[in-house]
Amino acid sequence: MIDPKWLRTDPDRVRRSQAARGASVELVDELIAADEARRAAIVAFETRRAEQKNLGRDVAKAKGDERAVLLERTKQLAVDVKTAQADADAAEAAFTDxxxxxxxxxxxxxxxGGEDDGVVLETVGAPRxxxxxxxxxxxxxxIGELLGAIDMERGTKISGSRFYVLTGVGAQLEMALLNLAMSKAAEWGFTPMIPPALVKPSAMEGTGFLGQAAQDVYHLPADDLYLVGTSEVALAAYHADEILEADTLPRQYVAYSPCFRREAGSYGKDTRGIFRVHWFDKVEMFVHCAPEDAEAWHDRLLGYEKDFLTALEIPFQVLDVASGDLGLSAARKFDCYAWLPTQQRYREVTSTSNCTEFQARRLQIRARFADGVRPVATLNGTLCAMTRIIIMLLENHQLADGSVRVPEALRPYLGGREVLALS
Structure with a gap:
């Protein structure tokens, strides 16, 4: 969540941000009122609590009738304190909500602007x-069916629509991409992680995925656990309720995990193949750092994503995502869109978001800096969303006979193969 001080010192900045997102500006005025009510309720409770403590000291000194009167007052004051505590708790809960x-x-x-108003910052490579x-x-x-790499029919038979099976060279291609991505991330200083794909509500809410994105999340009611749509959730919550030492920052993690998305609202979109599916595997980068370093780290994460796509020899564009298309937690987001030959357009394959202190405040992740204990910043970046990168490899590197040329960077992870030949 945002720093509450902005509501008191510069509420217009919060209003501008809400307006840019296309979100409720009126909510800011509701928050200001709730903040005032919260602080007033806290003062009322603390005043009565102080009076109760003082009265307790007076009772200890009093005798006779005076003591009886004071004791009667303590009973009423105990009720008043309890009521004031309940009012303060309710006001705090209303403010937090x-x-x-x-x-x-x-x-x-x-x-x-909205989804179509992002700005193209650069174009790398040229389409064939x-x-x-x-x-x-x-x-x-x-191509995937010719190579015996993708089986949609049996994926649907097993699990329903928008599921698939990677077979043979398709499965090998994912493992090769995994190894290339993890090797590169290790070179860049990231610690490899394999986190749980099931998380508690606190982790999902703390990363901002139970707000506007809740309809896209799978929930297991019997266990009150959520299937993650990205390992960002687990990597953010990894340090929840911790105070880190400033000299251990940045903390750089890279995770491989399955990701699950209901794709609510996407009925009829990208129904062919594996572009928009309910499950896919992904390699995700995540950084906990000092807030003042967040923007530099955002540029760095984007650079890593560009390096990976360039190594795979895939043409792409970098997009500065418009404010109305940002997720709840992101203060800024860059997407990479790769060229898809059969659609004659660029499609999203990676993204990186600077979440500043937003997630850390919700998850209580802080660090002990020279000027005191305060929240860290968190950032995330997709290095390789397997299904979409496989799509781009198959289409951009296909040959006339339906086989596929293997980019040089990927060959060591495919036994030196230069071409994925027809089965």
Whole structure:
């Protein structure tokens, strides 16, 4: 959540951020009122509690009728203190509930608008001219079926629509991507992790995925656990309720995990193949750092994502995501969109978000800095969302006969193979 001080010192900044997100501006006024009510209730409780303590000392000294009167007063005051405590707790809960609805403060420079208003910052690589090569590109599913790499029919039979099975060279391709991604991340100083894919509500809420994104999350009511849509959730909650030493920052983690998404609201979109599915595996980077270092780390994470896509020889664009398309926790977000030949457009394959102190405040992750104990900043970045990267490899590196050229960086992880040949 945001720092409450902004409500008192610069509420217009919070209003501007809410407006940029396309979210409720009126919520800010409700919060200001709730904050005032909360503080007033705390003062009322503390006043009565202090009176109760003072009265206790007076009773100890009093005798006779005076003592009897004071004892009678202590009974009433005990009721008043209990009532004031309940009022303060209720006011705190009301304030906290409203605070959880406010998105992170959008950073200066983020383009305004919705999903279609992101700004392209750069284009890396050039799409192939298949016409000049004398053939029309096949889509990833046709290539995957020719290679014996993707089985949608049996995936649907096992689990339903939007499920798949990677078979043969398809499974080998994911393992190769995993090893390449983890090797690169290790070179960049990240600690490899394999965290749980099932998390408590506190972890999901703490990372901001039970607000606007709740409809896209799988919940197991019998156990009150959630299936994560990204290992960001587990990596953020890894240090929940901890105070870290400043000299141990940044903490850099990279995780491999399954990810589960209901894809609510995507009916009819990308129904062919493995672009938009309910389950996929992903390699995710995560950083806990000093807040003043967050923007530099955001640029660094984007650089790592660009390096990975460049190593795979996939043309892509970098997008500065518009304010109305940011998740609840993100103050700024960069996406990489890779070229998809059969759709003749760029499609999202990676993203990196600067969540500033927002998640750390919700999860109580702090560090002991020279100026005191305060929240850290958290950032996340997708290094390799397996299904989408496999799509881009199959389509961008396909050959006329349906086989696929293996990028040089990936060959050591595929036994030196230069081409994925037809089965």
């Amino acid at each position: 409203l605070m959880k609805q406010v998105g992170n403060l959008v950073l200066d420079g983020v383009p305004e 001219d298949f016409a000049a090569e004398g053939f029309a590109p096949r889509d990833h599913l046709e």
